[in-house]
Amino acid sequence: MSEAVIESFSPLAERLANALGTRAVITEADAREKYLVEERGLFRGEAAIVIVPETAADLAKAVAICAEEGVGMVPQGGNTGLVGGSVTSGREVLVSFEKMNRIREVDATNFTITVEAGAILADVQAAAAAQDCFFPLSLGAEGSCTIGGNIASNAGGISVLKYGNARDLTLGLEVVLPDGQIWDGMRPLYKDNSGYSLKNLFIGSEGSLGFVTAAVLKLYPRRRQIQTAYCALATVESALELLALARRRSGDQVTAFELMSEFSLSIVCAHADGQRPSAEVHPWYALIELSTSRDGDDLRATFEALLEEAFESGLISDAVVAETIDQAQRLWRLREGIPEAQKRAGGSIKHDISVPVSAIPRFIAEASQAVEAYMPGIHVCAFGHVGDGNVHYNLTQPDGMAKEAFLEHWEAVNDIVHPIAMAMNGSISAEHGIGLLKAQEIDRYRSKSEQALMRTIKRALDPRSIMNPGKTVAIEGKAAG
Secondary structure, three states, X not given: OOHHHHHHOHHHHHHHHHXXXXXXXXXXXXXXXXXXXXXXXXXXXXXXXEEOOOOHHHHHHHHHHHHHXXXXXXXXXXXXXXXXXXOOEOOEEEEEOOOOOOEEEEEOOOOEEEEEOOOEHHHHHHHHHHOOEEOOOOOOOOOOXXXXXXXXXXXXXXXXXXXXXXHHHEEEEEEEOOOOOEEEEOOOOOOXXXXXXXXXXXXXXXXXXXXXXXXXXXXXXXXXEEEEEEEEEOOHHHHHHHXXXXXXXHOOOEEEEEEEEHHHHHHHHHHOOOOOOOOOOOOEEEEEEEEEOOOOOOHHHHHHHHHHHHHHOOOOOEEEEOOOHHHHHHHHHHHXXXXXXXXXXXXXXXXXXXXXXXXXXXXXXXXXXXXXXXOOOOEEEEEEEHHHOEEEEEEEOOOOOOHXXXXXXXXXHHHHHHHHHHHOOOEOEOOOOOOOOOOOOHHHHOOHHHHHXXXXXXXXXXXXXXXXXXXXXXXXXXOOO
């Protein structure tokens, strides 16, 4: 940013410092830097001011000031998002929630936990476990991502199949609105039909309608038994049949069901210290987890019986069952290590799509045929949460091709992959959100009525486009960020 631009924000910085205290307002270049680095390196954030409020009341003061000044604000949790949703353009104030990280209460009787938006997901899991409870949201970035970000993006993760995504796990919210008011919707209720479901306006909105500052979340009984297996498959169709068999034979105790292509496993072994569970190479693999909160169930016997049936019916050709917690963790690291392995394997064009579960085999087949025709030698790195239809359909550069040259094809490849997903009644954003990465593309795949409804809501709540401008939806006459 130019010195002139930074200087133009000085009066606003002074107002914010007077309202929040000087320690909550960061203007020094070195101190701002860590907030401006985006996870994938696709965007470079710019912001003359970073604020770090400690309470919702402090944030509300800041929002009211920025609303008066007509300056946009961008929320940032753990800064682990993958679509640039927390990236500033230089025209906004960046809001970090790192100090709003308290776990306020665990109610083991009501099976709820009340936390602030900046609470780290892994800390929330640990607080639940300390009370013999289980918080099921689980992501690869759980050691650094925050609950506020999880709610803003309606995060999914590996346990959606059984427990749902962030929307399903959220009972109540506290939100700072675009005019600086605080909406207190912190009701720990499982049933509430007293009007519009206001919380659902903010879940998945990427902060474009208001900033979530705290939440009441669902808990579950601690899991007493967990069984994990890595299965080798010949086809994607076999994976869906195996999933159906596992659900039937286990009494629907399938917690997670992850699909991995051979290419995705190979790069984890080559670039992320992964080790193959068995020596043989297969086209596809499924990582299955069954769990129960009951002590009396013989889950291992159930698991072994369904795997035996899968062998006999030809659904799987090999399987490795974890005998210890450490072995289970090693199996999970193969799946969780894919994103980091992709970075080291070269350029990667990523797609976070969802289609009906039954359409997954057809989607992967049609998309792969199309991209391979467009670019011979391209590597398909398909993996994901097959139980809920979410496929991370990523593509790695052909051998010998330069990373920069490959990434120049991002838009062209999107134009191949996304229409195939949409033709199957799918979505181009399953769990990562829209952010900057898909802001220019998303309206191509929304109906006119959807666009109109979303803009009506945005205009009603945030007419000046103060809250995360340009993300999720833009309104006429306002800058797109």
